[in-house]
Amino acid sequence: MPRYLALLGSINIGGNRVKMAALKAVLAEEGFREVETVAASGNVIVTDRRQASTLERRLEEIISARFGFRSCAMVRTRDEVCAAIDENPFHGTGPEHGSDRMVHSIFLSEQPEQARFDALLDEHKGKGSERLALGDRVLYLDYVHGVGVSDLSSKFLERRLGCKGTARNMNSLKNILAKMD
Structure with missing residues (x-):
């Protein structure tokens, strides 16, 4: 199963405060596997079957619904x-x-x-x-x-x-x- 880096914009800037432990827990609840955060600026490593573009839309929906603000998600492979x-x-x-x-x-x-x-x-x-x-x-x-x-x-x-x-x-x-x- 592919491993991805999700780069989330607007995390922990401009009042959009999210604890990485909370982000990790929410993503695990939403079915993402092997969730790992790196630093406190919206860098999340996940394992998932879905394609990157599908993951981007899903992550943006989750951030909006669960944390109450809009974020952009850029999902990239290790090679990228x-x-x-x-x-x-x-x-x-x-x-x-x-x-x-x-x-x-x-x-x-x-x-x-x-x-x-x-x-x-x-x-x-x-x-x-x-x-x-x-x-x-x-x-x-x-x-x-x-x-x-x-x-x-x-x-x-x-x-x-x-x-x-x-x-x-x-x-x-x-x-x-x-x-x-």
Whole structure:
């Protein structure tokens, strides 16, 4: 049976408080197997027969019904998590790469149109030091000087790309991948 990572957006930010033990218990009650949470930011590893897209919709329904707020769920396989690390052009060693804390992979609900991504790049040109690249349902982003000083908020990116996303930095993704192994 497949093992998945569910990346839940809006967990433990903006007043949407959820204890990971409660999330784990609810998902087990809902029939998910081998539920494991990683950190307190909505990273859940589960084993389930269903396809990823079906799991995404089901997880969003559960969060809404059981915790009272809307969340987006991005479900990925171990290989997709690995690719989000390995294919991130801003991650690695050397002076041209960013720090693992500043380099993010933003998991997207769908593949944005190339034209929307190109328009985002054009709009951002000259406005900040952040670096962006597009992957397969992933936006790679090096915040360079920090998320808090960037104009590239999740809401801004979602409006420009036309799809939802939830971000994790390289430190988090490496920790999650170690748990998946």
